[in-house]
Amino acid sequence: MTASTTPPSAPLLAIRGLSKAFLGVQALDGVDFTLRHGEIHALLGENGAGKSTLIKTLTGVYQRDGGTVALEGREIAPRGVEEAQRLHIGTVYQEVNLLPNLSVAENLFLGRQPMRWGLVDRGAMRRRARAILMPYGLSIDVTAPLGRFSVATQQIVAIARAVDMSAKVLILDEPTASLDAQEVAVLFKVMRTLRSRGIGIVFVTHFLDQVYEVCDSITVLRNGRLVGERRTDELPRFDLVAMMLGRELEAAAHRIDIGPAEVDSRPPLASFKGFGKSRSVAPFDLEIRPGEVVALAGLLGSGRTETVRLVFGMDRADQGEATVDGRPVRLKGPRDAVRLGFGFCPEDRKKEGIVGELSVRENIILALQARQGWLKPIPRRRQEEIADRFIRLLDIRTPDAERPIQLLSGGNQQKALLARWLATEPRLLILDEPTRGIDVGAHAEIIRLIERLCADGMALLVVSSELEEIVAYSRRVVVLRDRRHVAELRGGEVSVERIVAAIASETPNTEVRQ
Amino acid sequence: MTGALQRFLPLIVTTAVLVVGFLICAAQFPNFASWRVVGNLLTDNAFLGITAVGMTFVILSGGIDLSVGAVIGFTTVLLAVLIEHGGWHPVPAFAVALVVAGAFGAAMGGVIHVFRMPPFIVTLAGMFIARGLGFVLTTDSIPINHPLYGELNDMALRFDFGLKLSLPALLMLGVVLAAVVLAHWTRFGANLYALGGNRQSAELMGVPVGRTTVAVYGLSGLLAGLAGIVFSLYTGAGYSLAATGVELDTITAVVIGGTQLTGGYGYVVGTFVGVLIQGLIQTYITFDGTLSSWWTKIAIGVLLFVFILLQKGLLTVWAGRGGEPAEA
Numbered sequence: 001m002t003a004s005t006t007p008p009s010a011p012l013l014a015i016r017g018l019s020k021a022f023l024g025v026q027a028l029d030g031v032d033f034t035l036r037h038g039e040i041h042a043l044l045g046e047n048g049a050g051k052s053t054l055i056k057t058l059t060g061v062y063q064r065d066g067g068t069v070a071l072e073g074r075e076i077a078p079r080g081v082e083e084a085q086r087l088h089i090g091t092v093y094q095e096v097n098l099l100p101n102l103s104v105a106e107n108l109f110l111g112r113q114p115m116r117w118g119l120v121d122r123g124a125m126r127r128r129a130r131a132i133l134m135p136y137g138l139s140i141d142v143t144a145p146l147g148r149f150s151v152a153t154q155q156i157v158a159i160a161r162a163v164d165m166s167a168k169v170l171i172l173d174e175p176t177a178s179l180d181a182q183e184v185a186v187l188f189k190v191m192r193t194l195r196s197r198g199i200g201i202v203f204v205t206h207f208l209d210q211v212y213e214v215c216d217s218i219t220v221l222r223n224g225r226l227v228g229e230r231r232t233d234e235l236p237r238f239d240l241v242a243m244m245l246g247r248e249l250e251a252a253a254h255r256i257d258i259g260p261a262e263v264d265s266r267p268p269l270a271s272f273k274g275f276g277k278s279r280s281v282a283p284f285d286l287e288i289r290p291g292e293v294v295a296l297a298g299l300l301g302s303g304r305t306e307t308v309r310l311v312f313g314m315d316r317a318d319q320g321e322a323t324v325d326g327r328p329v330r331l332k333g334p335r336d337a338v339r340l341g342f343g344f345c346p347e348d349r350k351k352e353g354i355v356g357e358l359s360v361r362e363n364i365i366l367a368l369q370a371r372q373g374w375l376k377p378i379p380r381r382r383q384e385e386i387a388d389r390f391i392r393l394l395d396i397r398t399p400d401a402e403r404p405i406q407l408l409s410g411g412n413q414q415k416a417l418l419a420r421w422l423a424t425e426p427r428l429l430i431l432d433e434p435t436r437g438i439d440v441g442a443h444a445e446i447i448r449l450i451e452r453l454c455a456d457g458m459a460l461l462v463v464s465s466e467l468e469e470i471v472a473y474s475r476r477v478v479v480l481r482d483r484r485h486v487a488e489l490r491g492g493e494v495s496v497e498r499i500v501a502a503i504a505s506e507t508p509n510t511e512v513r514q
Numbered sequence: 515m516t517g518a519l520q521r522f523l524p525l526i527v528t529t530a531v532l533v534v535g536f537l538i539c540a541a542q543f544p545n546f547a548s549w550r551v552v553g554n555l556l557t558d559n560a561f562l563g564i565t566a567v568g569m570t571f572v573i574l575s576g577g578i579d580l581s582v583g584a585v586i587g588f589t590t591v592l593l594a595v596l597i598e599h600g601g602w603h604p605v606p607a608f609a610v611a612l613v614v615a616g617a618f619g620a621a622m623g624g625v626i627h628v629f630r631m632p633p634f635i636v637t638l639a640g641m642f643i644a645r646g647l648g649f650v651l652t653t654d655s656i657p658i659n660h661p662l663y664g665e666l667n668d669m670a671l672r673f674d675f676g677l678k679l680s681l682p683a684l685l686m687l688g689v690v691l692a693a694v695v696l697a698h699w700t701r702f703g704a705n706l707y708a709l710g711g712n713r714q715s716a717e718l719m720g721v722p723v724g725r726t727t728v729a730v731y732g733l734s735g736l737l738a739g740l741a742g743i744v745f746s747l748y749t750g751a752g753y754s755l756a757a758t759g760v761e762l763d764t765i766t767a768v769v770i771g772g773t774q775l776t777g778g779y780g781y782v783v784g785t786f787v788g789v790l791i792q793g794l795i796q797t798y799i800t801f802d803g804t805l806s807s808w809w810t811k812i813a814i815g816v817l818l819f820v821f822i823l824l825q826k827g828l829l830t831v832w833a834g835r836g837g838e839p840a841e842a
């Protein structure tokens with residue numbers, strides 16, 4: 001590392017008024033970001049906040065539309081990853097972007113191998129590789145293929161490469177997502193060492209505990225705009241979560257009176273005890289009763305989607321037990337869940353939900369047909385009846401049932417997906433972000449629909465980032481943080497403020513994530 | 515060191531097969547274990563070995579080159595036409611053939627990179643084009659009678675203990691040596707392995723993907739051209755249908771040599787051993803005299819199958835190994 005000649009008072013990296021749009025969607029809108037020498041700076045925000053756009057603009061993957069980026073007072077505009085590296089901006093991604101088939105030493109020196117007499121000096125390369133890794137507490141066989149080592153080791157090698165290529169700014173994009181607690185500790189030690197050497201680190205993570213453990217300051221983005229920058233020690237967790245979720249808490253503190261928190265004596269439809277999966281979500285207890293809406297609230301990456309994937313059998317739990325109607329059941333796959341009368345509308349409807357080329361009718365009929373078995377086709381007449389009924393019931397805006405579903409708007413696609421599962425008359429319907437990416441009108445309709453469905457006795461398990469929405473329709477809210485169920489709010493306790501407080505609550509998470 | 519042992523295991527197994535095979539042959543035929551047989555083995559398979567080196571590089575980079583057999587055929591015809599019909603001296607004809615073959619390969623590499631086309635399709639098209647161009651030049655088999663051909667064929671390095679290395683054999687050994695250096699002691703070699711490991715990561719790490727792709731197919735074409743020269747020396751003729759199916763023989767040699775068809779893992783030396791194993795089987799059948807030459811194909815087919823299974827098995831074993839601790 002060459003010592004910086006600029007006085008430490010000048011910021012290492014100063015981004016001012018950064019803007020970037022894609023096809024008319026403003027991904028970044030006049031964002032400021034300041035990174036100082038020897039600082040670990042958390043960059044936080046929910047889905048669509050603009051974090052990855054900001055990083056990709058910094059590393060030259062995207063070109064900015066407006067604003068300035070200055071490195072140690074000098075304006076820069078990298079046009080590619082290589083140029084960003086030359087400008088001393090190094091990046092390490094969650095998925096390690098090194099080459100598993102090359103040796104550790106070759107990964108460290110690819111493209112800049114020490115040469116002697118026109119040939120690669122392999123001996124020198126090995127020696128220098130060992131020397132580079134020494135300060136990181138890594139003494140490994142540098143001639144072994146990188147792929148043989150753990151993700152944490154690979155990540156440290158990636159960091160070592162970036163730093164050795166004279167990075168002054170190191171961007172760590174969710175580096176801890178697939179590490180266990182011990183590996184995270186090693187990584188944090190490395191980060192602190194680099195900080196003491198004057199390197200500025202941008203740290204992107206979803207784990208708030210980690211933010212408070214290692215970061216000096218925090219910048220929060222939301223919907224492509226800057227919400228604010230704070231010193232970590234001056235920002236209580238509650239305020240941080242409020243910044244991330246964008247709640248003006250005074251205004252949002254209104255409570256919807258949905259009666260006292262009566263103890264529900266009905267037997268649960270489905271009940272999960274100590275249900276969990278290592279590296280996915282910590283064991284939890286969950287009961288769902290007929291006619292009830294249970295919401296899962298938490299930040300992105302808090303374990304909400306992981307929870308519903310376990311409940312629907314898409315991932316297999318490795319501990320705990322599930323009972324339906326009081327009888328123990330095994331959820332080995334979605335087929336088991338469907339047989340038990342569960343339905344699931346996934347979060348990413350493009351990838352996991354709709355079949356774009358098929359018609360609205362075929363999409364609606366899909367789950368019902370799958371449950372009947374493909375050998376017993378549903379008669380065309382009956383298919384049309386079902387499709388028409390749900391198009392009417394859910395007010396799906398389509399000229400007719402035969403239109404390819406990809407031509408419909410997002411909200412109508414979402415409703416068709418809902419219809420697919422409603423057609424199977426499920427007893428428990430799981431909705432993952434049912435209102436994401438659809439317009440306000442459709443939004444309200446889907447909420448009304450949710451209310452009507454549970455009035456008919458169906459149980460609903462809903463994942464949503466929209467706290468007002470959750471408060472509007474749920475009588476019970478399970479709050480998750482860092483892949484654990486941390487609180488359950490019932491009846492009158494359910495309010496935006498209480499949910500935010502539960503997300504931000506500072507119970508130290510001492511248990512080792514496996 | 516167990517790590518190194520594991521990495522070289524495919525290579526070690528291949529070499530063991532060659533040695534055991536040779537011992538079996540030597541036990542069965544008293545005249546087999548002679549320097550003459552070794553010398554012939556190298557000479558007879560020289561064009562295959564040279565081509566297979568280029569193929570190894572292409573496969574290491576994650577691609578494939580189906581055009582090499584056709585390029586060999588085209589090269590022999592081009593040489594025959596230039597020398598016999600055009601009255602050229604062989605040396606400039608060799609130079610022209612090498613340039614044409616190299617440029618042809620580089621052009622395919624360019625198409626693969628610029629249009630992001632699968633190498634399989636592009637080099638398949640290249641195969642038809644090269645084969646077709648040979649027929650455009652001539653459909654006949656033209657004998658080459660230039661005196662230099664006779665001189666070159668008589669050239670050999672003779673050792674006191676009885677080994678005679680012909681010019682083709684020397685060329686092949688030289689190419690293999692140069693290729694080992696290129697693969698492991700140059701940036702180009704490292705870039706090839708990087709490209710075969712993961713194209714996107716390689717790009718993010720600053721590997722010049724386009725340049726490397728063009729260069730590796732250019733190199734494969736160039737070596738196929740050189741193999742064509744060797745083939746025309748060996749047969750003393752130019753024929754459009756020469757070296758049909760050689761692309762498959764070379765791929766076989768590469769795979770038997772322990773290189774993964776998906777790219778990123780493998781060694782040039784392994785390919786060399788793979789070529790020798792194929793040659794050994796052929797020699798065995800020649801010695802036996804009663805077996806049909808198709809048994810060569812069957813034996814190679816079985817061997818190929820066994821090696822692929824072996825590689826798969828090794829990969830599974832490696833994947834099953836847990837990661838090593840971050841701190842040692």
